[in-house]
Amino acid sequence: MTRLAGFWRYCRWPAYACTEASQIVELAISLPLLMIIVVGITDFGTAFNLKQNLNNAVREGARSASKQSMQDVTNPTPLSTDAIRAVIDNYLLAARVNDCGLSGAVPSKSVSGLIWTYTASSGCPGGGTLTLIVDRGNTFQTGSPPPTTIETTHIQISYPYQWRFGRFIKFFVPTANYASGVTQINGEAIMTNLN
Amino acid sequence: MTLLIVAVSMFAMLSMAVLALDVVSLYVAKDQAQEAADAAALAGAEVLELSGTTSVPLSVPLSSVCNGSSAKADLWAQAVAAQNHIVGVSPTTVTTLCPTSAPAHNPYIRVTVSRGGLPTFFSRIWSGGAISVSATASAEAYNPSFDAANPGGPPIQIHGVKPWLVSNCNMCGLAEPLYFDSNYAIARGGSFIGQPVTLTLITSSTVPTVPGPPAPPAPPLPSPTAQFYALDGPAPLYCPSSSAVSCGQIGTGTPGLNYHDNIACENGFNFSNGQLVGPGQTWWVDTRSAGNLHARTIPGTTCLIHADTVGSGLGQDSFTVGLPVTITGGYNNPNPSLRLVDGIHRSDSVVTVPVFNCPSVGTCDGTAQLPIVGFLQLGIQDVTATGDLDAVILNAAGLDPASTGTPITGAGASPVPVRLIHQ
Numbered sequence: 009m010t011r012l013a014g015f016w017r018y019c020r021w022p023a024y025a026c027t028e029a030s031q032i033v034e035l036a037i038s039l040p041l042l043m044i045i046v047v048g049i050t051d052f053g054t055a056f057n058l059k060q061n062l063n064n065a066v067r068e069g070a071r072s073a074s075k076q077s078m079q080d081v082t083n084p085t086p087l088s089t090d091a092i093r094a095v096i097d098n099y100l101l102a103a104r105v106n107d108c109g110l111s112g113a114v115p116s117k118s119v120s121g122l123i124w125t126y127t128a129s130s131g132c133p134g135g136g137t138l139t140l141i142v143d144r145g146n147t148f149q150t151g152s153p154p155p156t157t158i159e160t161t162h163i164q165i166s167y168p169y170q171w172r173f174g175r176f177i178k179f180f181v182p183t184a185n186y187a188s189g190v191t192q193i194n195g196e197a198i199m200t201n202l203n
Numbered sequence: 204m205t206l207l208i209v210a211v212s213m214f215a216m217l218s219m220a221v222l223a224l225d226v227v228s229l230y231v232a233k234d235q236a237q238e239a240a241d242a243a244a245l246a247g248a249e250v251l252e253l254s255g256t257t258s259v260p261l262s263v264p265l266s267s268v269c270n271g272s273s274a275k276a277d278l279w280a281q282a283v284a285a286q287n288h289i290v291g292v293s294p295t296t297v298t299t300l301c302p303t304s305a306p307a308h309n310p311y312i313r314v315t316v317s318r319g320g321l322p323t324f325f326s327r328i329w330s331g332g333a334i335s336v337s338a339t340a341s342a343e344a345y346n347p348s349f350d351a352a353n354p355g356g357p358p359i360q361i362h363g364v365k366p367w368l369v370s371n372c373n374m375c376g377l378a379e380p381l382y383f384d385s386n387y388a389i390a391r392g393g394s395f396i397g398q399p400v401t402l403t404l405i406t407s408s409t410v411p412t413v414p415g416p417p418a419p420p421a422p423p424l425p426s427p428t429a430q431f432y433a434l435d436g437p438a439p440l441y442c443p444s445s446s447a448v449s450c451g452q453i454g455t456g457t458p459g460l461n462y463h464d465n466i467a468c469e470n471g472f473n474f475s476n477g478q479l480v481g482p483g484q485t486w487w488v489d490t491r492s493a494g495n496l497h498a499r500t501i502p503g504t505t506c507l508i509h510a511d512t513v514g515s516g517l518g519q520d521s522f523t524v525g526l527p528v529t530i531t532g533g534y535n536n537p538n539p540s541l542r543l544v545d546g547i548h549r550s551d552s553v554v555t556v557p558v559f560n561c562p563s564v565g566t567c568d569g570t571a572q573l574p575i576v577g578f579l580q581l582g583i584q585d586v587t588a589t590g591d592l593d594a595v596i597l598n599a600a601g602l603d604p605a606s607t608g609t610p611i612t613g614a615g616a617s618p619v620p621v622r623l624i625h626q
Contacts, residue, residue: 038209042216049220056227060234067238074245075614077363077440077469079507079551082447082537087440120539145538150282154529156275158246158282158548159538197238198286200246200279201549202614202621203363203469 040180051173055193058169061103062195066163069096070197073144073161078203081122081144085115089124089142096140096165105167108132110140121145134190136168146198164196221324232290232321232336239287239294240316240340241623247280247299247312248342249548252619255526257346258598259393260307263526269301269312275527276301279548280314289318289336309356311343311626341626345611346619347476348577348601349387358476358606363469363616364578366434366462367556367592368480368488369402371576374561381429382558383577387601395596397526398427400581402592404496405430405569431556431592432569433496434480435461435489439468448518448535449505462489462496466503469616474575477604480559481572488569497590504586508552509535515585515593520550522582522595530582552583553597555618577601578618 072095080086097110109130116125122145129137146162149155174188247269254275256263269276277299285293294316301312317337347359373380384390438461443450453467472485480486492499501513508519510533515521518535522528530550532541541547557575561567580598587593600618613620 034209038213041213045213045216045220049223052224053227056224056231060231063231063234063238067234067241070238070242077615078537078549079467079469080441080443082444082450083442084444122538145540147538147540148282148286150275150278151273154546156279156546156548157532157541157544158279159541160283160286162286196288197242198283199242200249200283202245202249203549203616 044177044180047176048173051171055169055171055191058105058167059193059195061100061105062165062167062193063197065096065099065103065105066165066195066197068099069093069142069163070161070199073142073163074199074202076161076201076203078144078201084117085124089115089144092142092161092163093126093140096163106131106133108138108167110138113140115142133168134170136170136190136192138168139166140164144201159201160198161201162196162198164194166192166194169193225323228290228323229321229334229336232318233338235287235289236294236316236318236336236338237340239284239289240314240338241342242287243280243284243297243299243314243316244312244340244342244623245621246283247276247301247314248344248621250276250279251301251310251312251344252617252621253528253548253597255393255396255528255598256310257308257344257619258348258389258600259396259526262393262396265301265303265305265307265310268527269299269310271298271300276312280312284314284316289316290321292318295319295335305343308346308348309343311341311624313339313341313626315339340623342621342623343626344619344621345613346598346600347603347606347611348383348389348599349603349606355603356606357608358602358610359600359618359620360473360475360610360612361555361578361616361618361620362471362473363555364472364474365554365556366436366465366470366486366489367402368432368434368573368575369556369558369579370405370430370432370567371558371560372429374564374567380560382579382599383560383601387576387603389599389601393599396599397524397528398596399524399584400594400596401428402431402594403428404500404590405432406496432559433462433489433492433500434465434486435491436465436486437461437470437472439465440471442468443506447506447537448509449502449511452502453506460492460499462492463499463503466500467506474557474578475610476602476606478557478575478602479572480557480575482570484572488573490569500590500592501586501588504583504592507554508583508585509533509537510585511535513586513588517585519583519585520547520552522550522552522584522597524595528582528595528597550582553580554583555580555616574604575602580618 076088108128110128113126126140143162254268319335510519511517559573581594584593
C-alpha cells in the first residue's frame with residue numbers, strides 16, 4: 009500500500025507522466041466494448057440468417073403447394089399437406105436449422121376451412137415452439153370487372169430464436185434486460201393453387 | 204489521445220455494424236420481392252392457360268387477357284403480388300407485360316414488383332432518397348399443339364390424368380377428326396373450345412368390330428357428343444376422404460380395380476408425348492370391370508365434383524358455356540370460402556383426359572394399343588344417371604409423338620403447363 013501511494017505521487021506530475029501498463033487499462037476498457045459489438049453482430053447476424061432461411065423455406069413450401077393435388081383436402085391429414093410440410097422441413101434441415109421435430113409432427117385441422125397447423129417443440133431453442141400453418145384455402149378477390157376469387161396456399165412459420173446477447177451483456181450490466189430470452193421470428197408466403 | 208482513437212474507431216465499427224444490418228435487411232427485402240414476383244407471374248400465367256388463348260388465339264387474342272393494366276392476367280398478378288408482403292407491406296408498384304412477340308401457343312407474362320420507402324438505420328445518412336428494392340419474374344403457358352408456328356416443339360409431361368380415353372373419331376368419316384388433325388394441331392379451328400360436350404362410355408355393346416372405330420353418328424360442328432373408353436391403371440396417390448360428399452365408395456373396391464378411384468383421386472403416373480394405351484402398357488382399356496363400368500363411373504365422378512348425386516346443380520361447381528368460361532362454386536365445394544361464389548379461379552371439376560386415334564380400321568375395339576394424340580381439359584358439369592359425362596371443353600393440346608427434348612412440366616394436371624422461366 010505504501011508502495012502504491014508512492015507510485016501515485018510519482019506519476020501524477022506531468023513531467024513524470026507514467027505510461028507503464030497503460031495498454032492494459034485501455035484493453036480493459038475497450039475489450040468489453042469490442043466483445044459486446046462482436047457478440048451483438050453475431051447474434052443479430054444469426055437472427056437475420058434465420059429469418060432468411062425461414063423465408064426461403066416457406067417460399068419453397070408455397071411453390072410445392074401450388075403444384076400439389078387438391079383432391080385429398082377433405083382428409084384430416086392429407087398426403088398433399090404432409091408433402092408440403094416435408095419440403096419445408098427438408099429445407100430447414102439442409103440449412104442446418106434445428107427443425108424442433110417438425111418431421112414427426114401431426115397436424116391439427118381447423119374446424120372450418122382448409123387450415124392445418126403443425127407444432128413442434130422437441131429440442132427447440134430456448135424451450136420454445138415452432139409453429140407451421142398451411143392454409144390451402146386462402147382466398148381473396150382480384151380487381152374488377154369482373155372480380156375473380158383466387159384460391160391460394162398461405163404458409164406461415166414461427167420459429168423461436170434464443171438471443172445470446174442478453175446473457176452476455178449481463179456480465180457487465182447485471183441488471184440489463186435487453187435481447188434476452190426467446191423471440192419468435194416469422195416467415196410467410198402465398199402462392200396460387202395451380203391444380 | 205488513446206481514448207480519442209478508441210472513440211473514433213468505435214464509431215467506425217458501430218457504423219459498419221449498422222451498415223451491415225441495413226444491407227442484410229435489404230437482402231431480406233429483395234428475397235421477399237422475388238417471392239412476390241414469382242407468385243404473381245405464376246398467377247398471371249394461369250390466366251393465359253385457363254382463358255384458352257393458347258388453344259384458340261384467334262378467338263381469344265392475348266391482348267384480351269393481358270394488356271399490361273386491366274385485363275384478367277394483369278389483375279390476377281396484381282392481386283397475388285399484393286398478398287405477398289415485402290418487409291411487412293404490399294409492393295408499392297406491380298407492372299405486368301405480355302410480349303406479343305411470343306408465339307401464340309406459348310405466351311408469357313413478365314411481372315415486376317417494387318417496394319419503396321424501406322426502413323434503414325445508417326444508410327440514410329448519405330442517401331436522402333428512399334431505398335427501394337424490385338424484382339422481376341416471368342412465367343409461361345405452353346401448349347404443345349403442333350402447328351406451323353410450333354414445328355417440333357418440346358414434349359410435355361403431366362400427371363393426374365383422368366381415366367377417360369376420348370375418341371378423336373379420326374376414322375368416323377368426318378371431314379376432320381373431332382379434336383386433333385393428322386399434324387397434332389387443333390382441328391376445326393378450335394371451334395369446340397368453350398363449348399359443351401357429352402361423353403358417353405364405349406362398352407362391348409357399342410364397340411363396332413367391323414369396320415372398326417368407335418363410331419358415334421357423324422356429328423355437326425362443333426360436336427356436342429363424343430365417346431370414351433374407361434381406363435384401368437395403377438392405384439392413385441391422392442384420394443379424398445371416404446366421408447366426403449358422395450365419396451363413400453372410394454378406396455373400398457376390389458383391389459386392382461382402380462377405374463373409379465382414379466376418377467375421384469389423383470394418379471401420379473406421368474403422361475408424355477408418344478404414350479400408348481393398351482396391352483403391355485401401364486394403362487389399358489378396362490376389361491375387369493366389364494358390365495359394371497356405368498355404375499362405377501357415377502360414384503367416381505360424383506365424388507370428384509362433390510355432387511350430392513347424379514344431375515346438375517347438386518353441390519358441384521358449374522361452368523358457363525362460351526369463351527371466356529367462368530366457374531361458380533357449388534355449395535359442396537371443399538373450400539367454404541368458394542361456396543356459391545361467382546367467378547372462382549379453380550375447381551376440382553377441371554380435369555384432363557387423353558384423346559386417342561384409331562391406328563387403322565378394325566383396331567379400335569379396345570384390345571389393341573391406341574396412341575394418345577392429345578389432351579382435352581374439361582370442366583365436368585355433371586354425371587348422368589346413365590353414366591354419361593356433361594362437360595365444357597376448356598383447352599386442347601395436341602401431342603406430337605416425334606417431339607424430343609426435355610419435357611415441359613408445369614403444375615401437374617394441366618395439359619397447358621404453366622411454369623416460371625428466365626426471360
